Amino acid sequence: MNEFSDSLLAWFAGAARDLPWRRTRDPYAILVSELMLQQTQVTTVIDYFERWMKRFPDVRTLADAAEANVLRMWEGLGYYARARHLHRAAKAIVQAGGGFPRTLDEIRALPGVGPYTAGAVASFAFGIRAPMVDANIARVIARLRNIREPIDSSAGRKLIWQQAASMLPTDGEQARAHNGALMELGATLCKPGEPPCRHCPVKRWCRAKDPATLPAKEPRRAMIELEENCGWILQHGRVFLETSNGSRGPGMWRLPVIAVPARRSPIHESHYPVTHHRVHLRVFPAPRPARIRKNQRWIEIARLSETAMTAPHRRALTSLLDLDGVRRKLVPPRAGGSRRVPVVR
C-alpha cells in the first residue's frame, strides 16, 4: 500500500457514513441499492431501500412478484425503467438457477447494469478488483489529476476510467475499501463548487489548479416546454386512467390524455420537470369514453393506493379527489337519483 491509500483509507475508516447497504455484502441487496442510486441521491434512497428489502428480501421473492407491485414500491423514485430492469434481472437470475452471478462480465450482463453498477456490485459484494466511476468518483479523479476534459464527453469518460483503474490497489479487499472511500470523499468533502480542501486527507496528491471549476461538463441541453391536457373522468367510485405505451413502457398509470376542450377552464393545473422537459399539466372534466382502449382502465378509488402512478399525476389525482370529497359533502347525491358521480368542475 502506498501513502495515498494509507491516508485515504485511514480517513474513510473514521468518516464513513452508516448506510444500510454498507451493512451487508448480500449481492442482491447491493444490486438493489445500486439500481436505486442511479441518478438518485443517497438521502432519497435510504427509505426506499429499507422498504424494498422488507417487501422483497431476496431474489426469488422479487422474481415472483407482480410487476404492478414492483412499480408501486418504486413510485416516487423516478426513472421507472430501473424498477423493470431490476425485476427482469431477478427473473434472469432465478431462471439461470438462482445463484447470483459472480464475475464482472456476468454481472454486467444483467438488465439495468452498466459499467458503473457492474463495478460497484463486483467490488462491494464480492471484493473483485474492479474500477467504478460514478459522479462522485469522476469529480474526485478530475480534480486529483486536474483533468479538464468534460467528464461527460467520450474522451473525458475514457480518461477518468483509465485513472480509476490505475489507482486501484492490487488486493481486492483493499480495492473495495478504496472505491468506497473515493466515493465517500466526493459525496461528503470533495463536493461540487468550492470544496473545503483544508480538510482533505489526500490534498498532498491533488493536482487541481482550480477545484471549483472541476469537473468540466458539456453544456446541458435546452429546456423543452411540453403541454399535457388530461381528462378527469369519475363514475361509480372509479376513475378512468391509462398507462403509457411504447418506449416509456407500461405499468405507470396516469390521467388520460384528451383533446383540449374548448371554452372550459382546467380544474387542476401544475408544472413539473422531467429530465430536460418542463411539463405544463392541465386537467379538464371530460365525458365518459365511448370505447376503452387496451391501455386504459377504470380503477376503483379504493385501489388507487396499490396502483403505480407517476408522482405528478398522483398529486393531481389526490388533490382532485379531495376536492370531490368536499363537493360531495356539500351537495350529497339525491337518493334514487342517477348513480353517476357528479363531475367536479
Next chain:
DNA sequence: AACTCGGGGAG
C-alpha cells in the same frame, strides 16, 4: 454521439 428516461432534492 445524441437522446430519452413522463425524477426528485437542495440551494
Next chain:
DNA sequence: CTCCCAGAGTT
C-alpha cells in the same frame, strides 16, 4: 429559477 444526483438503454 438553477444544478446535481452511487447511470443505463436505445437509436
